[in-house]
Amino acid sequence: MTKSEELFQRACKVIPGGVNSPVRAFGSVGQTPRMIASAHGAYMTDEDGNRYLDFVGSWGPMILGHDDPTVREAVIAACADGLSFGAATRREVEMAELICSSVPNVDMVRMVNSGTEAVMSAIRAARGFTGRDKIVKFMGCYHGHSDALLVQAGSGVMTAGIPDSAGVPQGCTKDTLSAVYNDLSSVERLFEEFPDGIAAVIVEPVGANMGVVPPVKGFLQGLRSLCTKYGAVLIFDEVITGFRLGFTGAQGYFGVDADLVTYGKIIGAGMPVGAYGGKREIMERVAPVGPVYQAGTLSGNPVAMAAGLAQLTILKEQPEIYDELNKKGQWFYGSLKQIVEEAGAAVQVNSCGSLGCMFFTAEPVVDYASAKTSDTSRYSEYFSHMLSNGIYLAPSQFEAMFLSAAHTREELADVLELVRSFMRG
Ligand SMILES: *Cc1c(COP(=O)(O)O)cnc(C)c1O
DSSP states (O other): OHHHHHHHHHHHHHSHHHHHHSOOOOOOGGGGGOOEEEEBTEEEETTOOOOEEEEEEGGTOTHHHHTTTHHHHHHHHHHHSSOOSSSOHHHHHEEEEEHHHSSSSSSSSESSSSSHHHHHHHHHHHHHOOOOOOOEETTTOOOSSSSGGGGGSSOOOBBOBBBTTTOHHHHHHHTTTETTTOOOOHHHHHHSSSSSTTTEEEEEBBOOSOOOBBOTHHHHHHHHHHHHHHHEEEEEEEETTTSSSSTHHHHHHHHHSSSSSOOOOGBBTSOOOOOEEOOOHHTTTTTTTSSSSOOOOOTOOHHHHHHHHHHHOOOHOHHHHHHHHHHHHHHHHHHHHHHHHHHHOOOEEEEETTTTEEOOOOOOOHHHHHTTTOHHHHHHHHHHHHHTEEEOSSSSSTTTEOOOOOOHHHHHHHHHHHHHHHHOO
C-alpha cells in the first residue's frame, strides 16, 4: 500500500469521504486521492515522493505557480507580527485601495474568508439594495455552497429552485430562478415573468465549474442590458476569473460592467480569502454604514492579506505575466484542439485565456446540457493515463485546467505529446 493509500484509509475513518471538500475526492475517476506533501512552481509532490506537473493549482489561486518566494516571504513577515487581531489593520486598507484603484466599478470592497461567503454576502447586499428577493443563476454555474445557491439544474428555465442537497429547506431556494447559460432569451423570460421581483443576476463570466464554457458573443453584454432595463443588480462571480483573465478580470477582458463582483482563489494566493465589492451606492448598504448585516471574526486576516497583497502586487506591476499566460493558453489549448482533430476524436476543447478543458463529446459545449453529454468514463481513462505519466489534472470532467506562470512551454509540449499518444489509443 502506498503512503497516500494508507493516509486515505485513515482519513476515511475520521473525515467524511476522507476529504475536506468533495472536489478532492478521486471517486469519479476510480482512484484514491494522492496526499500532497509539498508543491513548488508548477509541480506537486505526494507523500510517496511522486512528482506531478500540476494543472489544478489549488483550483486557481496559484497563478504564479506554487510557493512563489515573494508571497512566501510576505507571509513569514506578517506571521512575525502576530496572526490575528480582530481589529482594523494597514494591510486591509492597502488591499482595498489596490483593488478599488484598478478594477472598474469596484468603488468599495469588503473582505471575507471564502468565495462562498463572498457570493452569499453579495447577494444579500443586492437584495438589501433593491428590496427584492428573487435571484437568477445559470445552470452549471457554481457559486459556493450556501443554501440559496444549491439548486437543481433542470433542462430549461426554472422559476423556483429545488434544493440540490439534502439539508437545504425548500424555502431557501424558492427565490432562486435558473436560466440557461449563453441563452439570453431564457433570462428575458424570467424578467418578463417577474419584472419587479428580481434583485440580481449572478453569473460566472466564463463558466468554469461545468468544465470551461466561455460566454458567446453578446451574452454578457445582454445580461448587462437586461439588468439595467429591469433595475436588477448584475453580479459577476469572478472567484475564478478575477485576476486571472487579466488584472481587471472578466469585466476588463470582455468590456462589460458589473454592479457587484465577487472574488476568491487568486485574491488570497492560497490563503482562505474572498471579497465582494462594487458600486458605492450598493456597498454603502452594508453594515456598519447600512442595514445589510455581514461580519467575520477573521475577515481581512493580516497573514492572509499579506499573501494576497503580495501576489496581486506582482500581477499589477508585471502585466506582461497576463500577456504571456494568455498567449501560452491560446497556444496550448489550440494545439490540443489540433491534436484531437487530427485523431478524429469526439472531443471538444474549450478555453479562455489560461483556463481550458477537454469534453469527451462530439457536441459543441455551450451550456450545462451540452457539457453533460460528455463521456465521463472516457475522461476517467484520460485522467488515469495522464496521472500515471506524472500529470495532475482535476479528478472530474466538470472542472477547469489552470495554467500558471510557472508552466513552461517545454513542459506543456510534453503534455501535448502525452495527449496525442492517448488519443491514438
Ligand atoms: C470556487 C468558487 C466559489 C466558492 O469559493 P470557495 O472559496 O470554495 O467557497 C464560488 N464561485 C466560483 C465561481 C468558484 O469557482
